[in-house]
Amino acid sequence: MHTPVTSFSDHSIAKKLLLADPSLRDEYFGHSVVYIVEHNVNKGSLGLILNKPTPRKVGDLISSDQFKDLAHLPVYLGGPVESDQMLxxxxxxKEPNTLSCTFRLSAKHAVELVNTPGSNVRAYVGHSVWSEGQLQDEVEKHAWFCRDASARLVLETKSDELWQTLLKDLSPFHHILSLTPDNPFLN
Known part of the structure; x- marks a missing residue:
């Protein structure tokens, strides 16, 4: 079983995953898996939600020759900040055992990488931001569970199964929680 990080004194969460606690009922973050792109205890954190695809593809939003190689990419909801912008x-x-993210790629760079083996290019509307101390406070209050990013799970698991798959590995208790429906009273 995976032991989640609950204190920031000895652990940095940059390049790690945040799993929303099942009790977190938020339109953006409920059942979310967030990759933490940047984390600084004194400056705050920036992340991208990995498991919230929208029904749109890049080609639905932008019709330009510059984006034709990206037109097939699904557009994900990255978070509530700047959700009117695509990035x-x-x-x-990256070895050893690190999932790395290059954030805010230019369209030209994204086109170059979309056909590069080993790169997984994604389109996002919005991103997630926490101010200084905010994320630490949320993790300490168990709104989020922090765990290492596994490329196999993150890049190969279907978006609608990612949160549940990662949550069940935390502990036997979390495994049970991962199987519980959103509203158990509707069973």
Whole structure:
């Protein structure tokens, strides 16, 4: 079983995943898996939600020759900040055991990487931001569970199964929680 980080005194969460606690009922973050792109205890954190695809593709939003190689990419909801802007990110598995993200790629760079083996280019509307101390406070209050990013799970698991798959590995208790429906009274 995976032991989640609950204190920031000894652990940095940059390049890690945040799993929303099942009790977190938020339109953006409920059942979310967030990759933490940047984290600084004194400056705050920036992340991208990995498991919230929208029904749109890049080609639905932008019809330009510059974006034709990106037109097939699904557009993900990255978070509530700047959700009226599209941006590109590339995820790559770097040894030893680190999922790396290049954030705010230019369209030209995204086109170059979309056909590069080992790169996983994604389109996002919005991103997630926490102010100084905010994320630490939320983790200490168990709104989020922090865990290492596994490329196999993150890049190969279907978006609608990612949160549940990652949550069940935290502990036997979390495994049970991962199987509980959103509203158990509707069973």
């Amino acid at each position: 590109f990110a590339s995820f790559e598995w």
